[in-house]
Amino acid sequence: VRVGPLRELAPFPMGAAVNVSLLRSRAAYQGVMTTEYNSITAENSMKFGALHPSATTYNWTDADYLVSFAQQNKMRVHGHTLLWYTSLPTWVTSFSGDSTAWEDLMRSHIQTVMTHFKGQVASWDVVNEAIDDAGALRNSVWRQHLGDRYIDRAFQYARAADPTALLFYNDYGNEYSTARRTGIINLVTALKSRGVPIDGIGLQMHTSSNTSDANIANAINTAAATGLKVHVSELDISMNPSFTATTTFTASLAAAQKVKYKALVMAYKALPAAQRHGITTWNVSDADTWRRGYCSCPEWPLPFDDNYAKKPAYDGIVEALQ
Numbered sequence: 001v002r003v004g005p006l007r008e009l010a011p012f013p014m015g016a017a018v019n020v021s022l023l024r025s026r027a028a029y030q031g032v033m034t035t036e037y038n039s040i041t042a043e044n045s046m047k048f049g050a051l052h053p054s055a056t057t058y059n060w061t062d063a064d065y066l067v068s069f070a071q072q073n074k075m076r077v078h079g080h081t082l083l084w085y086t087s088l089p090t091w092v093t094s095f096s097g098d099s100t101a102w103e104d105l106m107r108s109h110i111q112t113v114m115t116h117f118k119g120q121v122a123s124w125d126v127v128n129e130a131i132d133d134a135g136a137l138r139n140s141v142w143r144q145h146l147g148d149r150y151i152d153r154a155f156q157y158a159r160a161a162d163p164t165a166l167l168f169y170n171d172y173g174n175e176y177s178t179a180r181r182t183g184i185i186n187l188v189t190a191l192k193s194r195g196v197p198i199d200g201i202g203l204q205m206h207t208s209s210n211t212s213d214a215n216i217a218n219a220i221n222t223a224a225a226t227g228l229k230v231h232v233s234e235l236d237i238s239m240n241p242s243f244t245a246t247t248t249f250t251a252s253l254a255a256a257q258k259v260k261y262k263a264l265v266m267a268y269k270a271l272p273a274a275q276r277h278g279i280t281t282w283n284v285s286d287a288d289t290w291r292r293g294y295c296s297c298p299e300w301p302l303p304f305d306d307n308y309a310k311k312p313a314y315d316g317i318v319e320a321l322q
């Protein structure tokens with residue numbers, strides 16, 4: 001039996017999100033990316049503020065580096081993300097125009113970014129996290145200034161800018177919150193019924209040892225029941241979900257994490273091939289995870305350890321793919 005690399009074992013794209021400065025500078029990081037993965041997402045470098053730091057300037061340097069790295073290594077690029085409620089530059093959060101000016105701001109950002117990457121970014125998270133924790137439409141600056149239907153128009157502008165790109169709605173919590181899952185599924189179902197050009201749903205899957213395999217499978221299957229493509233877009237599995245005093249990654253934690261990775265990949269693999277956009281982990285190794293900064297606690301959520309060696313979690317993915 002084959003034991004990897006993931007990009008050769010999987011019948012769908014396997015990806016990771018990258019920190020571009022690590023991609024530029026760390027050989028082991030580049031090595032895992034080129035060996036294991038055939039899809040790549042920018043963890044931060046394609047966000048609004050990274051690409052569009054002031055009203056009149058765009059900065060393509062890091063994102064272009066990522067795209068050319070992907071092309072050299074025959075990887076698909078997934079774009080993350082055109083519209084999000086947070087990580088916005090202050091020129092946007094303090095923008096004082098009327099609704100027409102806001103519409104121009106939204107449209108021109110989407111058009112400019114998607115035109116720059118036209119034909120090079122295969123799919124985009126057009127809107128990220130528009131549902132709040134009660135399952136309602138989040139009261140983001142976009143909604144405040146543009147109304148509830150800003151999402152429809154964002155997808156329409158995106159389709160017009162690059163008709164070949166697949167367009168995704170991306171959000172979190174489908175696997176642990178009924179309110180979130182219901183709100184997200186109702187949103188994408190309404191978009192589809194209004195004829196909005198949406199191709200897929202991104203399930204972030206920042207999940208944890210606390211979430212049951214059944215709930216993970218339910219999130220995947222409920223998303224697939226919409227008929228849209230499904231991208232597991234930001235996968236990591238926290239083994240310290242309550243930020244408690246755990247200080248070492250024990251063999252039993254590693255074994256439990258392996259089982260959970262395996263269950264998730266098995267559930268995903270059971271989807272019809274045409275609906276599998278792929279699985280993307282949120283960064284590469286435990287050394288690189290956002291979670292350590294977020295919790296200020298020990299964390300080991302990814303398939304590679306701090307030294308870029310494969311963990312039991314990696315073997316769990318392999319077993320699910322075999």
Ligand code: G3I
Binds near residue numbers: 044087128204234290
């Ligand atoms: O690059 C600056 C650096 O120059 C500065 O010195 C430093 C000081 O704080 O900040 C650096 O920027 C940080 C950036 O990550 C790069 O490391 C930002 O403060 C920090 O807020 C940012 O966090 C990112 C976060 O999104 C907010 O944009 C995380 O890396 C990233 O993993 C996280 O990713 C999100 C997804 O986009 C959406 N879903 C949830 C996921 C996890 O929160």
